Amino acid sequence: MLLMAQPKVDFPYGITMETLPETRDADVWETGPRLGSLAGMAETAAGGVASPAELAGLLDRHAYLCDEGLATACFLALRMGRPLFLEGEAGVGKTELAKTLARALGAPLIRLQCYEGLDASQALYDWDFPRQLLHLRAAEAAGVHDVDRLEGELYDRRFLLARPLLRALETAPSVLLVDELDRADDEFEAFLLEVLSDFTITVPELGTIRAEHPPVVVVTSNRTREVHDALKRRCLYHWLEHPSFDREVAIIRRRLPGAAERLAGQVAGAAQRLRDRDLLKPPGVAETLDWTEALVALGARELDPGTAAVTLGAVLKYREDQQRVLAGGLDALLNGG
């Protein structure tokens, strides 16, 4: 219903919004301008984002080119205050979307990189043991012997180290990126579920910490395993496809302005054909960009079989894939077929 209520989406791209916040370095831990509740983003100053097309324009201004499906999912995540769960092949732009969103909204990016064994003390919070010890020593030196009082002081907020999830709840506005969730264990998913359900974290010694303004949340997965339905249910889901030919050319031109138009078209065309082959690792946008950059560095204005052969390592990172492509002939790869 919400979709039907939106104004007509005008794609692709090209919308410029002069009044939007400037680009910020998204990877730093800093507090951006207070924009009010991001859940109600559309009504806030950063807001002004009234439709998926406007959001696409905003991301475009920060060099991220998305299609209508992704722009709509992202817009709805902001509007409905729900986490956006992004799945897709490697290198299709999942992580970059969260980074760009943070820049575009003028909010700090708080990133939690998932890995096997990730636990609460790395993801939620930890007690600052050395500082607690120092406090005890100082109290002892000052002759304080009231044990109950001392114990109470030790479990004060100032001795709590905020890890990414707690930090995101305490930073408004912010964009929380939970990257590559499929690498973490089931237990981690369980407590992430708790955090994403009501944006609270319970610290037994302190009580419950609640986000005044929930962060914008982007969760990514490469789908090396399925993420539980309970977690997905709390999110809006979007499968990120490889870009169309036209969009990939546009991405190359935007990211690498030094690349000739003809070269960008040839690389994008070859990348699209490589994705149709049965390869161990088909190229993502990241590899297309790497390949183009390598060609630009060599001064190439266009892609011919000889140049392709010597630069294949920029786009195919498995020996078997390279052998398969070479056996099929680079002419076929570059000219179709």
Ligand SMILES: Nc1ncnc2c1ncn2[C@@H]1O[C@H](COP(=O)(O)OP(=O)(O)OP(=O)(O)O)[C@@H](O)[C@H]1O
């Ligand atoms: N839509 C896009 N617009 C502009 N650049 C893009 C887009 N999609 C991908 N890129 C570029 O491709 C690179 C790789 O994207 P990113 O790291 O986000 O991929 P990913 O899906 O997170 O991959 P992985 O699963 O390997 O982590 C980015 O650095 C970015 O420059």
Ligand SMILES: [Mg+2]
């Ligand atoms: Mg990534």
